[in-house]
Amino acid sequence: MTITLLLTAQASAQLLETPAQTLAQPILKGMTAEGTTLRQGLTTVTLDVAGGFVVGVLTETSSLDDLTRGVGAGWGLRATDLPKLKDNLSSPQVLSAARAGFVELTDDGATDLIALKVTGEESNTRYFAYVAVKVWADSAFPVTKAVTGDATAPVTLRVFSDFQCPYCKQMWDTAMPTWRKDSATNRVMHYEFPLSFHKNAEGAAQAGECAAAQGKFWPFADQLFANFNVWTPLNPKDAPGKYAAYAKAAGLDTTRFKSCLGKLETSDVVAHFITGQAIGVQGTPTVYLNGLKLSNYGDPGEVARARAVTTARPSAASVIEARLKLFR
Structure with a gap:
């Protein structure tokens, strides 16, 4: 003990x-x-x-x-x-x-x-x-290519998410647009945290990282969440076809995207997941504001307190x- x-x-x-x-x-x-x-x-x-x-x-x-x-x-x-x-x-x-x-x-x-x-x-x-x-230091978090917002923004929001999680979709439809719109205030960093009981979460996470490798994570993620009810029920072997269609709609090089998926290079996904567990991520979505874990990202009072103490x-x-x- x-x-x-x-x-x-x-x-x-x-x-x-x-x-x-x-x-x-x-x-x-x-x-x-x-x-x-x-x-x-x-x-x-x-x-x-x-x-x-x-x-x-x-x-x-x-x-x-x-x-x-x-x-x-x-x-x-x-x-x-x-x-x-x-x-x-x-x-x-x-x-x-x-x-x-x-x-x-x-x-x-x-x-x-x-x-x-x-x-x-x-x-x-x-x-x-x-x-x-x-309060977790920046060094506690893994590297991610999925970053948006000004580098000088006073608030860094680190989001651990699962594309097949309905609560993550809710976050993407509500809080995320506001965070991304105010890029001078918020720098948003996304991390893959696919949950084992979501059959397509791992594949979608890999697809997200393949999109991030082309600098197109955010439009691709928007496509995944916009079509949430289409691909999430599919057999995992059928989902990659949908991912390719969403990649095309998001402006990716689909040949390169398919090649990336075919290589099944999941190292970034694994690194995100393992590091998330080490810093207390237990479910999705989990959001850290300037290194401080939020219990409710949608609570304006909690967000204001977290910003006040971390930027003081x-x-x-x-x-x-x-x-x-x-x-x-």
């Missing part, structure tokens, strides 16, 4: 709330607020803020109870959740690992992280914990990384 599994708890979306909302949590009652810092005895809970929203919560204390309260505040837990969390934090395995200091993701979705460190002995023992949102100066990523140096 990993440290992450020991610490897994049902966290709500407390991170990315305003400082006032975070400080008002009942489990922090009794602590004295000084700006974005709470104090009580030898315990200090500090909120890291970027763009007006809380991106991390640091707890420094000599008390396991207060350590639990600080971590729980970062995760938006209720008082009834704290005993189980305390049991996990005080387990021998966790405390032993914390002597060296560690930083780990907290869930399979890879949306948050936790860092722990323990120093001193007996009455001089001090506990340090930090919970924060996970200093940004959430730099604030969090500076804090994590304490634990490494």
Whole structure:
């Protein structure tokens, strides 16, 4: 069992709330607020803020109870959740690992992280914990030829999608046109994430990459989604004929396109899929805004918060990384 599994708890979306909302949590009652810092005895809970929203919560204390309260505040837990969390934090395995200091993701979705460190002995023992949102660096994502929008756009939207996924079609019909139209604001990058239970998803992903090799990914993808109800029910051996027709409509060199399909060069598709799994992609569509995973790409409030914290100066990523140096 990993440290992450020991610490897994049902966290709500407390991170990315305003400082006032975070400080008002009942489990922090009794602590004295000084700006974005709470104090009580030898315990200090500090909120890291970027763009007006809380991106991390640091707890420094000599008390396991207060350590639990600080971590729980970062995760938006209720008082009834704290005993189980305390049991996990005080387990021998966790405390032993914390002597060296560690930083780990907290869930399979890879949306948050936790860092722990323990120093001193007996009455001089001090506990340090930090919970924060996970902002993925550009280097965490694979290379893709399917890119549109200005290179200087303040927002980069990285989309993991499956051409046979009805929810991806919904995204393509609703949010995607808006993103692509505002190319000065949004740079959109597409990644293949074909799901195994969609019989034509792998073939369509390969076709998409063959179109991308000719610099025609976007018009070809538009054709695939526009004809979603035509090719998705087909036997996989019959679908390539449709892909060729869509390639022609999208302005591709069809001879080159068919040759690409015939070679079955799926390395880009595999790379996208494996990397997606590594950064917490579990289904489609999954969208990252400037490296921050969105739970609902269609929620204007969430999108605005993600943009605020990732484009702030200093940004959430730099604030969090500076804090994590304490634990490494």
